[in-house]
Amino acid sequence: MTVRNAGLVHQVRMLRAGAGDPSMMLAQFRLSAVLVPLWGDEAVWTADEGGLRWIFAFSSKAELAGFVRSKGLAVDGFPYMTVFGSRLLDVAVPELGVPGGIALDVAGKEPMLFPPVRGIVPDAVALDGPVTTGDTGVG
Template sequence: MGVTVRNAGLVHHVRMLRAGAGDPLVMLAQFRLSAVLVPRWGDEAVWSADQGGLRWIFAFSSEQELAAFVRSKGLPLDGFRYMTVLGSRLLDVAVPGLGVPGGIALDTAGKEPMLLPPLRGIVPDEVALDGPGMTGGMGVG
């Protein structure tokens, strides 16, 4: 892996939230300000997966978290392609660009993964499942 990315603040807020002592809005604000690593699929696409009727873009808080993900897929680390992106750009541009409901899956192969679902206050209202243009809505557990 090449670029050094450390997101101690983001990781701290995720841990606090998972422990029941954090503030979701503070964690979300920290994610938006953080540079995260996003694996690439081919030349232009970001790596994502469909689960539960949603498309999840994978993002990682550090090279170690990304490496754990790559290893979990049985892929070699050498030459693995990824890019560094601000969390806000993922939520405000990449998620709406999916063309289907989706969110961000952070550190999915790690000990403390976190999902940022497509809900108002996380993604733009026009692509949020509970936004004004959507019908039905969806609970997130």
């Protein structure tokens, strides 16, 4: 499958230029097929930063190759999978087991983060999600 994400790249550029609409960019990401590098035993490549776990995703093979090269690794044959952004946000992020989000094109000129907040990831794993009250032991 050839990944062509001109719409996603355009939305990211518009937002970074201060002229975009965050909801349109998020919608475009959710509809886009992105490349996710695999590490180790076919696990998606993640990194922990700022108390969050970030899943790496790329809008094109060129963006993925730039990232792989930046890590000093060989690009040829580097394993990756193609997945829709919606699946990353709705399935992969909750499966992390810790607060996390998506880091798009992190080695490129126009990276974008999709943090674990309501409206981006499911409320159950959003850091600003609904507060549940349980037995406090008081009383």
